[in-house]
Amino acid sequence: MNRAQRWSRLTSLLSDVVLTLNVSGAVIVSMDERMESGSVLSGVMDNKPVAGNIKLSNDAAKLCARSNVTVALSGEMFAWPRSLQHLAVACSVHFQKLLTHRSDDRLYIIVLSPSPLSIQQQQTLMHLVNKFSEMNTSLDKANEGELTLQKKVAELTHTGGCQYFVESGDLIVTDEFTKLLNLPNDSYFSLRRGLQSLAFDDRRTVVQRIRKLFQTSLPAEHNFKVGEDINARWLRLTLTPQVENNVVSSVVGALQDITDAYQRSSTEQNYTEYLVNILDNLNDAVITIDGYGTIIMVNQTVEKVFGFPPETLLGQDVSIIVPEEFSDMPTPDITSYLSKAKSLFFGPNKELTARHKNGHQFPIELSLTEVILDGQRRYIGIIRDVTERKEAIDNIFKIAFYDDVTQLANFKSFEKDVRKLIVQARVAKAQLYCCMVDIDKFAQYNLLFGKETGDQILKITGNRIKKVLTADFRAYRKSADRFLILHLSPIVAPAKETNQKRLAQVNLIEEIEQKLLRDLAQDISFQGDTHTLRCSLSSVQIDSEQSSFEKVIGVLEFGRKRAKQSGHIGPVAFEKSAYEEYERHQYITQSFHRALADDEFFIVLQPQYNRDGELICSEVLVRWQHAAIGLISPGEFIPIAEESEAILDIGYWVLNEACKLLAECHKDSLYVKLAVNISAQQIARADFAERLIAITSKWEVDATNLVLELTETTLVESIDQVRLHIEKLSGMGFSFSIDDFGTGYSSLSYLKSLPIAELKIDRFFVDEITSVHQNFPIVNTIIEMAQALGLRTVAEGIENDVQMEYLIQHGCDIFQGFHLGRPVVEQKWLDLVKASFIHSD
Numbered sequence: 001m002n003r004a005q006r007w008s009r010l011t012s013l014l015s016d017v018v019l020t021l022n023v024s025g026a027v028i029v030s031m032d033e034r035m036e037s038g039s040v041l042s043g044v045m046d047n048k049p050v051a052g053n054i055k056l057s058n059d060a061a062k063l064c065a066r067s068n069v070t071v072a073l074s075g076e077m078f079a080w081p082r083s084l085q086h087l088a089v090a091c092s093v094h095f096q097k098l099l100t101h102r103s104d105d106r107l108y109i110i111v112l113s114p115s116p117l118s119i120q121q122q123q124t125l126m127h128l129v130n131k132f133s134e135m136n137t138s139l140d141k142a143n144e145g146e147l148t149l150q151k152k153v154a155e156l157t158h159t160g161g162c163q164y165f166v167e168s169g170d171l172i173v174t175d176e177f178t179k180l181l182n183l184p185n186d187s188y189f190s191l192r193r194g195l196q197s198l199a200f201d202d203r204r205t206v207v208q209r210i211r212k213l214f215q216t217s218l219p220a221e222h223n224f225k226v227g228e229d230i231n232a233r234w235l236r237l238t239l240t241p242q243v244e245n246n247v248v249s250s251v252v253g254a255l256q257d258i259t260d261a262y263q264r265s266s267t268e269q270n271y272t273e274y275l276v277n278i279l280d281n282l283n284d285a286v287i288t289i290d291g292y293g294t295i296i297m298v299n300q301t302v303e304k305v306f307g308f309p310p311e312t313l314l315g316q317d318v319s320i321i322v323p324e325e326f327s328d329m330p331t332p333d334i335t336s337y338l339s340k341a342k343s344l345f346f347g348p349n350k351e352l353t354a355r356h357k358n359g360h361q362f363p364i365e366l367s368l369t370e371v372i373l374d375g376q377r378r379y380i381g382i383i384r385d386v387t388e389r390k391e392a393i394d395n396i397f398k399i400a401f402y403d404d405v406t407q408l409a410n411f412k413s414f415e416k417d418v419r420k421l422i423v424q425a426r427v428a429k430a431q432l433y434c435c436m437v438d439i440d441k442f443a444q445y446n447l448l449f450g451k452e453t454g455d456q457i458l459k460i461t462g463n464r465i466k467k468v469l470t471a472d473f474r475a476y477r478k479s480a481d482r483f484l485i486l487h488l489s490p491i492v493a494p495a496k497e498t499n500q501k502r503l504a505q506v507n508l509i510e511e512i513e514q515k516l517l518r519d520l521a522q523d524i525s526f527q528g529d530t531h532t533l534r535c536s537l538s539s540v541q542i543d544s545e546q547s548s549f550e551k552v553i554g555v556l557e558f559g560r561k562r563a564k565q566s567g568h569i570g571p572v573a574f575e576k577s578a579y580e581e582y583e584r585h586q587y588i589t590q591s592f593h594r595a596l597a598d599d600e601f602f603i604v605l606q607p608q609y610n611r612d613g614e615l616i617c618s619e620v621l622v623r624w625q626h627a628a629i630g631l632i633s634p635g636e637f638i639p640i641a642e643e644s645e646a647i648l649d650i651g652y653w654v655l656n657e658a659c660k661l662l663a664e665c666h667k668d669s670l671y672v673k674l675a676v677n678i679s680a681q682q683i684a685r686a687d688f689a690e691r692l693i694a695i696t697s698k699w700e701v702d703a704t705n706l707v708l709e710l711t712e713t714t715l716v717e718s719i720d721q722v723r724l725h726i727e728k729l730s731g732m733g734f735s736f737s738i739d740d741f742g743t744g745y746s747s748l749s750y751l752k753s754l755p756i757a758e759l760k761i762d763r764f765f766v767d768e769i770t771s772v773h774q775n776f777p778i779v780n781t782i783i784e785m786a787q788a789l790g791l792r793t794v795a796e797g798i799e800n801d802v803q804m805e806y807l808i809q810h811g812c813d814i815f816q817g818f819h820l821g822r823p824v825v826e827q828k829w830l831d832l833v834k835a836s837f838i839h840s841d
Contacts, residue, residue: 158257164191165250180235180255182226198224206237214248217241223258234262284384291377293318305364305385307357321354354383363390399778403477405455406462412764414476414484418549421490425544430490432547433509435539436556437465437516442481445531453526457533460524468515472508484556485512491541513537536560548585548639584629588637591626592646596653600625603657604823607832608675608794608816611808615836617673617707619796619816620658621823622650642679651682652691658706659699661826666701670833675707675737680714683722689729703733709760711739723754730755737794740764741782751789759786761812763797772806783811 160177164170173189181197183189195203202224209220220239227233236258242250279286280300288297295318298310306313306321313320354364365384370377401413409417418434425432439461446454458477465475465483476484487509492502520535538560542552595601602625605618624632641647658674665672682688696703708729714722726736735757750756765778779795786793795807798817807815824832 160255162253162255163250164253166248177253177255180226180233180257197226210239210251213239213241213251217243217246217248223262233257233259284382287313287318287321287381287383289318289379289381295320296378305383306354351386362387396778396781399781405458406477408462408466408483409474409476411476411478411484414478414486415549417474417486417488418552421486421488422544422547422549425490425547428490429545430493431541431543432552433487433491433505433539433541434552434556435485435513435516435537436478436560437461437483437485437520438536438538438560439481440534440536449527456526457524461520461533461535464519464522465516468512468519470508470512473512482560485516485539490544493543509539509541513539585640587629588626588632588640589644589646592637592641592644592649595624595626596649598627600627601650601653602825603654603661604825605674605829606816606823607821607829608814609820610814615672615833616814617675618829618833619675619709619823620654620661620677622654642681645681647679647681648685651677651679652695655692655695656699659695659701662701662705663699665830665833668834670830670837671705672833673705673707675709677709677739680711683708683710683714683725689725692729692734693732703729704735707735707737707757709737709739712741726754751785751791756789756791758792758794758814760794760796763817766795766797766803766807766817767799769803769806772802772809776806779807780810787811 158176158180160174160180162171162173162177165172171189171191173194178184178189181194183193183197195206198206202222205222205224209222212218213220219241221236223234223236225232225234234257236256238254238256240252240254241248242252276299282299282301285302285305286297286299287295287302289295295313295316298313300310302313303309308321350366350368352364352366353361356362363386365386367382369380371380372378401410401416402408403410418432421432439457442454442457445457458481462475462477462483465485469475469485472487472489474486474488476486478484487505491505491509492499494502516537517535520533523530523532525531538556540552540555542555602623604621604623606621607615608617608619610616622634622638624634624637626632638647638650641650655676658676662672662674696706710722730736736755737758737760738751738756739760740762741759759782761779761782765776765782769776769779783793792813793811794814794816795803795812796816798804798807798815798819800819803817804815804819821832
């Protein structure tokens with residue numbers, strides 16, 4: 001080992017020297033070459049002899065064997081690294097082979113020489129140590145406050161510091177630095193010791209950063225973890241080079257505890273990933289565009305909806321997917337239109353048309369929201385492909401409103417169109433034209449040739465009727481062998497003066513009737529033979545003011561019967577009997593107010609049962625015992641009442657009677673539930689909820705004991721008006737049922753948007769159930785839809801065991817009809833309820 005190697009090795013090993021001299025001032029101790037580990041040292045201090053033990057490792061003793069070692073120990077603390085450095089430099093001027101070592105806040109000056117130091121050299125060394133001790137004492141007093149402040153700041157900010165001096169190799173660290181590394185403050189700290197406290201990967205990274213720092217003179221930074229599990233902390237090491245004469249002279253390090261910031265950042269990142277995962281797993285496409293119409297964010301579902309991979313849409317103009325009618329507009333015009341047409345696009349469930357990647361158009365449901373982010377306008381669109389739903393709705397509509405044999409509109413469609421036309425005609429003070437075609441002896445064809453042949457006859461007849469009709473007419477299949485024809489616009493009423501438009505309409509009607517009689521009389525070939533069909537035709541032109549749907553059908557049926565009996569084919573006049581019916585209508589209209597005052601109305605109740613035969617609810621029905629006319633059917637007076645505000649008075653009267661009955665039942669510990677029909681006018685009123693709550697409060701009735709039945713038409717036509725009432729009352733415990741479900745419109749979106757509890761299958765569809773072995777698609781579809789939406793189903797109008805058994809087999813929940821129990825007056829109903837409770841007990 002050469003001298004340079006021995007000197008380097010000695011520098012390292014002497015760092016382990018521990019002096020046990022109990023002194024408070026500077027001291028110089030000599031150790032000759034014969035000294036070994038554990039030898040007693042002797043020396044002088046303030047001209048007084050001192051002694052102590054020195055402990056050397058075996059390696060250190062061997063290296064010191066050929067050298068005399070002199071150690072100078074400062075008695076005062078040197079807290080400032082620069083003071084220690086200055087003292088070391090001052091000593092090195094006089095002693096070339098010199099080592100410095102700091103331990104326990106003291107500085108050891110170690111001098112190696114071939115022979116013991118002379119008295120003069122010892123005095124020089126003593127003088128330097130004492131001088132810097134005095135200087136450091138005054139410096140400590142001047143900076144004591146600053147030291148305390150810096151220490152407190154380091155503790156509060158969890159920041160430690162260090163500085164490495166390249167030339168001397170000294171490494172100075174603060175207490176907080178070692179504390180953050182989980183190292184005791186009284187331990188000897190070195191660069192190697194600090195690196196060893198790090199994990200292997202972090203240690204390698206820090207070494208690489210330090211090397212790069214010395215190469216580039218640029219700062220370095222690294223985040224790493226210390227500790228495990230709940231004691232784990234994240235630290236940030238920042239290294240800043242101090243450059244003198246283009247050379248790194250020292251490196252200043254800062255070690256900061258960033259655990260809280262790291263956890264916040266990690267939490268935010270996890271939350272962001274959580275939201276992204278939610279968006280990407282939605283069934284709806286989510287697209288964000290900026291104020292210039294540029295797509296700036298999409299979720300993964302856009303590929304399923306539009307066919308575009310998500311990354312290909314980013315940065316694209318929104319015109320690539322907007323409805324076709326807007327795709328050719330310049331981008332500024334699109335965004336300007338969006339900002340202005342809020343009533344068209346903004347809000348939930350706007351049905352539009354979108355464009356797929358392959359170019360085809362498809363229906364979507366768009367919910368568009370405008371937001372301001374960082375001062376910039378953004379549009380967030382939630383888009384749902386409703387192709388399948390529209391097809392399902394169209395199929396349900398077709399099943400409900402079209403005849404599956406002739407593909408003509410069915411009787412339900414005819415009723416809807418007639419009612420609508422009556423309203424239009426009344427506004428114009430005009431007439432309606434309707435016609436009924438009946439195939440004579442059609443039942444015989446069915447018996448002789450079978451149902452398939454009968455269906456073929458119906459198809460041929462329906463096609464012949466369609467070919468004859470112009471766009472002003474529409475054909476319907478009523479039932480069995482009957483067809484209906486309706487002029488789709490009002491007929492101008494007759495006047496004293498000749499009206500050209502009326503003449504044209506009347507002439508067209510006569511021409512159509514003659515063509516129908518001619519074409520329908522043509523022979524039909526089936527089963528290898530030619531057959532001649534005979535059809536009866538009855539028609540009517542009726543004043544709208546004197547008409548109703550029931551009256552139209554009644555007059556047509558009357559005319560059909562008379563035509564068959566007499567063989568007459570042609571229009572049926574609006575005769576005296578029809579006027580008498582109209583007069584009855586008017587008389588009933590004028591009687592409502594008096595009937596309420598005279599207590600002519602009364603309620604009856606029809607029970608509803610579950611599959612186990614338990615009475616779980618009863619529908620409250622109103623009846624009218626008129627003083628002059630007698631008992632009037634609700635099917636007659638309810639539609640008349642709905643033409644005026646009389647329906648409101650009757651509706652609240654029924655609600656009051658129902659709550660009164662519930663209160664009486666509760667006094668007798670009979671906890672029952674009643675269903676009450678609510679009219680469209682009633683629930684559309686602004687004060688409906690308040691009046692209902694007032695009635696239930698008056699009788700101290702629990703809201704959960706009332707089921708409010710609304711017609712499907714009421715919801716679809718007035719959904720915006722009644723939404724607030726339904727949501728408010730539902731939150732209070734009231735249940736809502738859709739009455740006559742399946743007879744309304746094709747849009748069923750309200751089932752999802754409103755808190756509906758049950759669907760009532762209209763008796764019109766229940767009547768079609770004639771066998772448990774056949775399939776009745778409308779009933780099945782309604783039950784399956786209710787089950788999918790988590791709603792109860794109530795079948796009304798059950799007349800026989802076949803209907804009951806079929807409904808049970810297909811999952812219907814609640815049953816009502818004459819087959820189970822007719823509507824009864826209050827007392828009989830109370831007896832029924834009491835018997836039911838006794839039976840259940």
